[in-house]
Amino acid sequence: MEKTIEIDGKQVTFKSSGAVPKRYKMQFQRDFFNDLLSMGVINVDFEKMSEQEKLEIVRKVNFDMFYDIAWTLAKTANPEIKDPLTWLDSFDSFPIVDILPQINDLLYASISTKKK
Template sequence: MEITLTIDDQSVKFKSSGAVPKRYKMQFGRDFFKDLIGMGIVNKDYSDLHENDQLEAIKQIDFDMFYDIAWTLAKTADEKIPDPMTWLDSFETFPIVDIVAELQDILAATISSKKN
């Protein structure tokens, strides 16, 4: 699965593939699935929550970890993406709250089964 988001007036591709967990582990030394599930953002519908409840739900997210996951998905889509700090520095703003919601489907696809 692949999506393109506009971040700080830049088109950024994010892609899920079988290599994502390995790329994440190689870069950050942590287990992708444990981190993803531990953050509790997959399949959580923030749009149905009232604004105060959205803020409370978002406070539970480990944003450092989410930046790492976002970088891994971007790197999977584009091998030319530089290291995480250089990549993040290329954005004047990186609206993580908006990006969490946008990346939920692609993150859910990484842990779901196609088995019937």
């Protein structure tokens, strides 16, 4: 699954694949699934929330984990992306409250099953 969103005037593609957990572990020495689930944002329906409710959810997110997960999804989509700090430095702003709802379906896809 892949999605392109605009961040700070730039088109950024994020991709969820089977390699994401391994890439995350190799880069950050942490378990992708534990970190993802501990953020508590999986399967949250941001579209039905007010801005205040979104802010309350985002307030609970571990920002370091979010940046690391976002970088991993972007790196999976584009192997040319630099290290996490260089990549984040390329943005004047990286508004989590705007980005998280847009990539939430990618995060959910990484832990959900396709079985019916």
